[in-house]
Amino acid sequence: MKREHPSGAGTKTGTHRRMKQETVLRTSGLGKRFGARWAARDINLEVHRGDVFCFLGPNGAGKSTTIRMILTLLLPTTGSIEIFGKDLHAERSDVLSRVCGIVEKPDFYLYLTAYKNLEIFGSLTRRISSDEIMEALDIVGLKSRAFDKVKTFSHGMKQRLGIAQALLTTPEMIILDEPTAGLDPQGMKEVRELITMLSQEKGMTVFLSTHLLSEVELVATRMAVINHGEMIAQGSVAELLEQEQAEYSLRVSPLKTAVKLMNGLSWVVLRPDEKGATRVRIDSGRASELIRFLVMHDIEVFSFYPHRTLEDFFLKITEGISEI
Amino acid sequence: MNLFQIEVYKTFSRWRTYIAFGFLALIVILTEVVMKLSAREILERMMRSMQKDFLIFGNVLNGWFITAFIMNSLHLHIPFLITLVAGDIVSSEATSGTVRLLLVRPPSRSAVITAKYLATLFYTAAVVIFLGIMCIMLGLILFGSGDLIMNYATQFRIVFIPETEIPLRMFLAFTAAIWSMAVVASIAFLFSTLAENSIGPIIGTMAVVIVFFVIGNFPFDFFRALTPYLFTTHMNIWQRFLDTPIPWRQIMVSAAILALHCIVLFAIALIVYRRKDIKS
Incomplete structure (x- = not known):
């Protein structure tokens, strides 16, 4: 059962205050049913340009299902998705050329080098030069491992390679599903710093899901909360907390x-x-x-x-x- | 790199791709060396039946004959080697999790699956061509050249193909072999789109090939009615190019039935993949 945030700082108030901001991602009545079970239902998200938007919820709440629908890995049962004002399913290719998504952990071709993986995934969006690949690897601290096979990488290094892959295609919005899951504290810190860098230095809109409250506090500007497949609050972190x-x-x-x-x-x-x-x-x-x-x-x-x-x-x- | 180049690059960057090539190289070398060592015995056995009715002289046990002999022995085993890659090419992306990166990029699922299918056909062709080159080259080196004698024992006839015609006939025969192996590859490819591991598609494909062979050989009217439409009935299409005269009509019918199988199997794979929820 969906509830408006009692403070009014949730969906309605938050939206009114930001009417002038460009909405880069909007979902309307988005839902996914597997058999008789709704994994996500009536999800109405609104992400503005420049946000670091955290999608918060406990494990199994429906975060990954929602993100997979936004990235076209799952076909929605109900609702629609608009990204950059365009219908995702009608203009998929155009929309996804401006978005980069990493669902769960970034899995690469283990038998290929980091360089070759980036070349392959980068070229799915546009023509990528060797210099661009090396620069992206340099930013995430993997330049010295460029020609090592990914099977020799730790989980944290793969996560950083995932972000390098995101940087390579210079997306306007990056979508990360539990980007710090499974990382040690140092790895979590590095990924958080990269997320902040993507937002502040590269001007990207970041949409990330997490079940870690500390992560929201550290990086988010806006957030939505989901539980049992239903969205229960949405707004800026400050607004939501202010009223509590x-x-x-x-x-x-x-x-x-x-x-x-x-x-x-x-x-x-x-x-x-x-x-x-x-x-x-x-x-x-x-x-x-x-x-x-x-x-x-x-x-x-x-x-x-x-x-x-x-x-x-x-x-x-x-x-x-x-x-x- | 375009999608097709990417798929071919990935396919040929994995060691499992070379299992087929290694196996074929080994089997061809072993067979030809053993045949070379037992040449006199093999020749005597071959001639025993034919010399009652024909006067045969010249280099009968030549490289072309060895090639036809090996092809005849292996064309039921090559499908297994084809499935190693064809059954893995889609499902391995799910197993390794790379599908989650691949399908969130701009190329459509139709484009991705088509590129994978073309890469599968490319690999299939590469395996058959490799087998052909290995057989012919080593055969000609070890046994020399000559006219080709094909013994169609079940039809009580033998066919002589002059040496000058053989290269073209072999080229057509191997092209036809690629055609028939493409059906096996298409079956494995379809199973690969349905599965999230590689073992299922490989076992499934071999099961289909075996069951179809069995059905095609059952002496019951019901199965006999089905036999002309089974791809297994037409898998020996390559042999028809080593007949005289070349039965073009039969070849066209076989080629059309095999092509229809490929088209239908790929169409199903395409529909399945376009609608598939990626949960892995």
Whole structure:
């Protein structure tokens, strides 16, 4: 069952605020059924030019199914997909020449070299020069391994080669399905840096799916949340979180007086913390108001920081859907 | 590189592609060397029946005869070698996951599958041509040249083809052999579009070839009615070019039936692949 985000920061509000922005990807009523089971249903995404758009959901939520439909690997059961204002299925070739997609892990021809793989996949879009291939490999740090067979590469190196392949065709939009899945922390960091680079330096729109909340916090500008095949929220990360209640850790002195004062505030929910601090749950927009209130009552505030706000947000809305 | 060049490059970059060439080279060399060592015995056996009715002299056991002999022995085994690549060319992309990169690029699925099919036919032709060149070259080196005697024992007749006609006849025979192997390749190719591993298409194709051969040889009226339309009935089309006079009408009918098989099999593969959900 689909739910509008209660804050209004979701689909409608977010869309109105960005009416002037160019929509590069729009799905309308997109759905895929396998037998009697709907893997994705009524997906209405809107990705704007320049976004780093995260498609967030737990494993099995329908993220990969949606991405596969956007990349024409799966035929939709319902709905339509528009990319750059063109119908994907009517103008597939033109649209996909401006998009690069990596679904799950990028699998290359293991018996060929990195160079040859890039030459093959690059030439499916346009004529590629040797210099362009070497430059792309250089950007992802694989220039020295250009003529090694891909079967000798680690998972992280293959992921970087996938991004090199994306760079090579200079797409306007890059679609990545769980790009950091299976990588070690260093590999995850490298891929995140590459994603940021694609967006900020190359001006590409990035659409990526993930089940990692930390990834959204680190790279996303806008996001959509999917669970059990249905989209439950969409908007900018800031907007979505802004309207949510969040939990903060608070270190103040004297603690007892502060707790007594805060107990008198109807919009603050207190939770004790065994480490001499306390946790408060408030609307994100009222954080500064609380600090001001405490300072005005001669409470010293040593620290005040949010606790995994996105995780709270995600768990709250997915639990909400489960209850419905 | 265009799609066809890419597919050919990929095909010939894998060692499994060379299994067929290696196997054929080995079998041809072994056969011809053994025949060379046992030439007198083979010749005596050949002549035993024919010398009752004919006076035969000259170099009968020559390179052309050896080529026809090997082709006759191998044309039922080559299909297995063809399926090693034809049964793998589409399904291996699913197994390795490369299909997810390949099909999200601008070329349509129709273009991709057509390029793969053409690459499969190219490989099929390469295998048959390789066999032909190996047989003829080594045969001529070891046994020399001469007129070709074909013994059609079941029809109680023998055919003499003058040495001057043989190169053209052999060229046509090997071209026809490519034609018949293309059907086997098409079956394996269709199975390859349906499967996500390579073993299924290989076993499936061989099962179809064997079952069709069996059906074609069953002495029942129902199966006899089917026999003229089975591709296995026409797989020996190449032999007709080593007959005199060349039975052009039979050849045209066989070629048309084989071509129809190829067209239908590829059309099904195309429809299946265009609508296939890539879940791997």
